[in-house]
Amino acid sequence: MNGRLDAKIPEGPIEDKWRSWLDAHRLVGPRNRPAYTVIVVGTGLAGASAAASLAALGYKVKSFCFQDSARRAHSIAAQGGINAAKDLANEGDTVRRLFVDTMKGGDFRAREANVWRLAELSTNIVDQAVAQGVPFNREYGGQLATRSFGGVLVQRTFYSRGQTGQQLLLGAYSALQHQVAAGNATIYNRHEMLDLVLVDGQARGIIARNLVTGELERHAADAVVLASGGYTNVYYLSTNAMGSNVTAAWKAHRRGALMANPCFTQIHPTCIPQSGEYQSKLTLMSESLRNDGRVWVPRQPGDRRRPSDIPEHERYYFLEERYPSFGNLVPRDVASRAAKVVCDDGLGVGATGRGVYLDFRDAIAQRGRAEIQARYGNLFDMYRRITGDDPYTTPMMIYPAPHYAMGGLWVDYELQTTIPGCFAIGEANFSDHGANRLGASAMMQCLADGYFIVPHTVTNYLAQRLPRVTERDPAFDAVEREVRDRLRRLVSIGGRTAPQVFHRQLGNVMLDKCGMARSAEGLTQAISEIHAIRDEFWQDLRVDGSIDELNQSLEYAGRVADFLELAELMCLDALKRNESAGGHFREEYQTEDGEALRDDENFATVTAWEYGGERAMPVAHEEPLTFENVQLATRSYK
């Protein structure tokens, strides 16, 4: 790595970049494709769509997931919808508008060329999904229905009730199963990637652990695509699935892939508050609820009356008052921070005082209960099941929770990491959302990457005709040995403490000091606390059972060990970024009325970190961001 990061962005006007890249990229003939093996790690929207598309081209695809079935990846839980600039509502929506909204929503910390391509491809995704049989909601005439989402003024979000992620994922999963049936793809379920194997500096395979037998397996390939998701489980408390982890991405990072903007994480405003410290998984309530729900707290601190007993003039609709033009539909980072501020001021509700109301009283009065039920019925049911409260008669109680990682592996325009042959797609990469992701954009990015981008960029990479590598290559011996040594180390510490205890400690530090608000002082302190937890982990961990069997504590311990390393990098990154942008709010850098204060002079950049070695300082590389198609402006939703 010689300091310079080349994003390989094609020349020419932004509208033509992707077309001109496609025009010039190298191809592999159909008859030659079966000779190439491509590994795809993860079977969420990005992984399943990439694996299905690469297999359909004719490559031999090996698809890996740690779950028992490819259909369980956490994309399944995405609720609200997927954006596409189709302008079906005749509002004058265009690709450029979606591009501008995404750039602005990301607080101008994303790469223009990637975001444009995303907006451009958005229109194809819905068509692809419908062709697979995804039952999107329809209008009376049978046309596709749309709705609006946070941070935008148009209705460009397509949805299948409140289960859009499930339906889109099952579409991609079924496309992948179709390729399995056709003999082009093989799924390795209950397999966890534990390291990346490099030969001559190129990614040539992985070491995966068969989670049923404990066996370490070698899988050689010509390219490796990481679609392993995000890392917000580093906070312990998060809306991610229990198994979501950073391990695959982190192993690639340790082997030379740069990690970009790791401090950019999204704390989602509408989650059901935690009920006890044993609970790590928080349930998200779709952002779409903010279309009709009004967010408020009592004006009087410590008001213990029932919400229905609090008269209108004593209710503080803080989003509507602070941001009159967007009101309850401000972007997630803004909504979360505003909720934190009112709770810090003692206005929060619920047993812990860390909660705000999301109230449907007025919407029900205006539109009728049936209409609200049609829109959000399953979400209301879910809320009632979890809390025992009925949102039709009493407001929901919500609080922000870690939800999504905008940061991730650094990739160029071709979605390739700094390791040749190692690609990263979906939430695992850093590419398109800058410092804050807009609602209904994650699924769009995953599927754009998986269906329409990575199949071509992998082809372009494979066309250079790589030398053949097999599992007998000595590089596999060496990496497999390292993986085995580490697993043995984890089971043989012989301490007294279960892995979840360390995870919880780490999460408390991260949420407190590297969460919705950060400061130089807090971050410095967090780093020394993380070191202390890490030392304790390697001295006092207990993993029951052995490495050669189904052992969930061992799986968990390995993931916590990697989170402990990532956490430090997140703090370093947050410390280095002396500005506030999107989800990264440094208390030292704010406007008089408490909004994020960017420093475009010094920080209109991507910080990409190079692994420095065991307990050594990582090296920061910068990719300057240029803004030619969108005007840098202070984000205002007022």
Added chain:
Amino acid sequence: MNFTLEVWRQDYPGAEGRFETIEARDIDPDASFLEMLDQVNERLIAEGRRAIAFDSDCREGICGACSLTIDGLPHGPRQVTTCQTYMRDFRDGQRIRIEPFRSNAFPVLRDLVVDRSALDRIIQAGGYVSTTTGPQPDPNAAPVSPDVQQRAMDAAICIGCGACVAACPNGAAMLFTGAKVTHLNLLPQGQPERERRALAMVRQMDEEGFGGCTNYGECSRACPQEISIDVIGMLNREYRRAVRGQARSREKMVAQ
């Protein structure tokens, strides 16, 4: 709250299993069933004992990973996934028997973890539209009435957990298969492969060793997504239609 758990323990596939009695003390009534097991596991590990293996992931009722049988009922007493079953639904001091989903087609891998890949193979047999990535027609060119969309969606919401199989006295997977056939066969995109899909998925279901439906209705009562048994009626109709179609085209060939 306190509970006495009788937990199925099994070390590896095919090993002889046994019930072990484990105490769960000081549990918050608002803890979910799986959060209760998390706490039990944390304590078991600290005591130097072996943690209970069980599958779970999303913990919000949509991934379909959790697969416990609680006091004989797949997922538990409330017709929701185990992760959405809360301890407040049980009595303080209650004895609770926890087993894996029981079915011949779902071999136990360890403790409460079962192998449900048979369900993936049913999908591989035909639970998809044979299209590949590329330019697709404008979705509005094939309008779908909201009524049909809703019926397709009522089936498409299946989470593939397998509770229907575990609940069925015959170990049938017809609710699962019927849901997929209903979803795809109702929509315009599913029409070209309508017959082939029904035939292939039913054939695979038989090959995996699942039983047949005799209308007990337990599947639908156990389904956390409340998928109606109507999908089995639809599957039967689609299957008969496909078989008749095959017979007719054979006759035609003979006549020619």
